Amino acid sequence: MSLTRREFLAAPAALAATSLLPTGLLAAVAAETPALPDLSSWERIRAQFTLDPSYAHFASFFIASHPEPVRAAIDGYRRAMDRNPFHIIEQGLFEDDAHNVPLQVQTEIADYLGGRAQEVCLTGNTTTGLALVYHGLPLQLGDEVLCTTHDHYSHHESIRLATARAGASMRKIKLFDEAATATTESIIDALLKDIGPKTRVVGLTWVHSSSGIRLPIREIASALRARSNPGLVLVVDGVHGIGATDETIATLGCDYFCAGTHKWMFAPRGTGLVWANADNWARLRPTIPSFSDLDQYTAWEQDIVPTSPNNANRMMPGGFHAYEHQWATAAAFAMHKQMGRARVAARIRSLNDQCKAGLAANPKVTLHTPMSGDLSAGLVAFEVAGVKPLDVVKQLLAKRIIASTSPYAITYARLAPSLVNTPEQVERAVRAVREISG
């Protein structure tokens, strides 16, 4: 944005106050915030978390425990805001680009995604991102949004609410009967054969929290482009892929990528993002007034509608937020950059491979997650013969192992080995399942 944001949302009283604005407030926060620690070993990485050590935590993907660099960033911003909320937030939001903190967050995220800062919209979670995208799409009477039976409640309901409003329809298809035996080809075939002449949008989930399968989004996107309706839009719920896989998300081939960053990325609770390129942002209609788009604000001042194309900032839900959390998102992405995306993904894959191999060796266990690391990520979904999934989870808890059940009509037990776990803990979990299965 070329114009200073200083004027943005600045009522006359606030404008007068800005001339008194102490400079360098945020620089002082940054100076107080410790540099990233040594993250060269898994032990050091695990030491960043204050998780209760009397449990083995295999449900960290549910919502993040903040690691030390994120806690430090939150604390730094919080202290500063508690000292001087008006100046810190006013400066951080509406100062020129060099001092704009959301822009710094967008820049850090874009670097991880392989995209551009202007392509990143900050949201509060995956759910908000999905709702903003589906409600923003110019759906017409009779259009169809195709999704799958495997998607999350937040995804289905975003589509249902948006299509109902537009007079469009939604249809859910099965990509497979059993995730564990699905292949890239079978998934693509199942999807393509169900795309009809009215299908305008396809909604998919990257890593399914129902079964742990990871859809081959890159291959699916290129098949859709080559063999389906021109202009078809692909929306991806990517929350369990980001931070768990080694992918350049901005080049995956989807049109809209929605994710919470408060799961695998370890960003503060209540943070998320939508990534799309400029053309795809331009085709959306915003739902919530933004506090981050000067054109929208000046158009409002002039009592006209904005004439410039819609963009990621205009889609960013306005109103004030828990900025110490939103702004500390940058620390989580910086931490991931320092750990290394490929290294993180390899570690998660190796722990999950170990978990799957251990469970698969148990004849009483049915694995629902594909064995292949190319079609899975950090979630292992399984059943134990004769024991309900909730009872598996309860019995694991009694052994101080935290697992979870999948929140779907058909539910499975889940273990999600992640950076907070060790191979020894995975072994312990596998052994515990063996004891439960009798």
Ligand SMILES: Cc1ncc(COP(=O)(O)O)c(C=O)c1O
């Ligand atoms: C696949 C999937 N999508 C969306 C969500 C909702 O995520 P959020 O809390 O970031 O909205 C979840 C929750 O775990 C999920 O598993």
